[in-house]
Amino acid sequence: MKLSLVATLYRSAEFVVEFHLRISQAAQQLVGDDYEIVFVNDGSPDSSLELAAQLSEVDYHVVVVDLSRNFGHHHAMMTGLRHARGERVFLIDSDLEEDPAWLLSFSEQMEREKVDVVYGVQKQRKGKYFERWTGRLFYKLFRFLSGLEVPDNIVVARLMSRRYVDALTQHDERELFMAGLWVITGFEQRAQFIIKRSRDETTYTLRKKVAQLVNSITAFSSAPLVGIFGVGCAIFLLSAIYTCFLVINWLFLGSPPSGYTSLMASIWLLGGLVIAFVGVVGIYLAKVYSEVKHRPNTIVRNIYRQTGGRSVE
Structure with missing residues (x-):
């Protein structure tokens, strides 16, 4: 399989159908019919799972990995990467703040520069002043304390080679901070400046952001x-x-x-x-x-495919 598209679902019901349509169009333009879409339902309390399961019944490209509860965004992303089978893997959020069409420009840059990873970086962080200020502070503190050169305003969207994904998924930590793991995994990586769409609401509250800061610093720095x-x-x-x-x-x-x-x-x-x-x-x-x-990072309850049935892991 040439391409895997990985996205997590949490309060994503209003975006799932449109995201599926747009990411499918981009994938077909790039690799024809040789791709898969891996949705990871991270215990979403809305109808995201039902909508994604319905898509898997009408589109054989769709695979839905249903987690037994909410394990967190970073754990869900790692689970999706472990289920991806493609020679290249495109990781992206499903809320349409990140444009599925970036797949094409990322692929073009990867071919041109012969690198293992192309990732998105915002020219200017989205959101209001407080969100932009706290974002800058977060990355400055993290770089200062950890010594890792994580770019400012990095986004989830990234296109990765198979060997990079295999190396990334070797990390078996219980406390995950994906931006740090992306850096320490190494290989040749290049940034591409993008403009990320902004929505009014966010699932990352101030409490979650503070917890993420503490977790990321203590996970990568003494x-x-x-x-x-x-x-x-x-x-x-x-x-x-x-x-x-x-x-x-x-x-x-x-x-x-x-x-x-x-x-x-x-x-x-x-x-x-x-x-x-x-x-x-x-x-x-x-x-x-x-x-x-050494508890499992995530527990998979069901995997939905086009057959209409459910396979349990």
């Missing part, structure tokens, strides 16, 4: 732990210097240390630092706990 060690050493050094000053002041000047306010401020400062540092260590410990249990 810098917070190193920072804790550095701050601890600095506090110890300052405390030692101040203690020497107090002893010298008491021995030679005869004025004992005093000051309830400075004492309480020091206690609160050190107490807050200790609690914060224990929290950071706890996050890393929780990740170790999650990895050693």
Whole structure:
């Protein structure tokens, strides 16, 4: 099979039919009839699964992988890539913010530059000022703490070679951050500037964005732990210097240390630092706990194909 098209479904009912039509047109223009469309239903609470299953009954190109519950966007993407069989794999969101026609320009660039990956990057991040500002801050923090050169405003849409997908799916982490995995997998990758359509609503709330920031940094960087060690050493050094000053002041000047306010401020400062540092260590410990249990990243409930029946994994 020449081409696999992979998309996840979550609250996607209003987009599924149009997405299927547009991605099919792009695929047929590129490879004729030799392609598949892999939809991964990530526990969508709307009718996304029913609509995708109906498409699989009338279009033999469509395969629907139905997860047993919502596992998260990144886990769903990895599941779709593991089910893709094509020589090339085009990963894209199904909400039509990303244009299915990008497949053609991505393929042209891949052929021209002989690379393994062509991915989309927004010239300017979509959304309002707060969304753009937090996006820039996220990537700056991630690059600073992890050392990985993840481009600003990268999008999901990307065309990948078979060998790259095989290498990418070897990662068996429980805590996934796909943008980081895309970078550390290596191979020759090139960006293509695109314009992403903006919708008013988003399934990524502020709470989810903060959780994603914490997860991505702790998954790819030990810098917070190193920072804790550095701050601890600095506090110890300052405390030692101040203690020497107090002893010298008491021995030679005869004025004992005093000051309830400075004492309480020091206690609160050190107490807050200790609690914060224990929290950071706890996050890393929780990740170790999650990895050693080695639970499956996703559980597939059903796979829908044109036969009209259901095969269970």
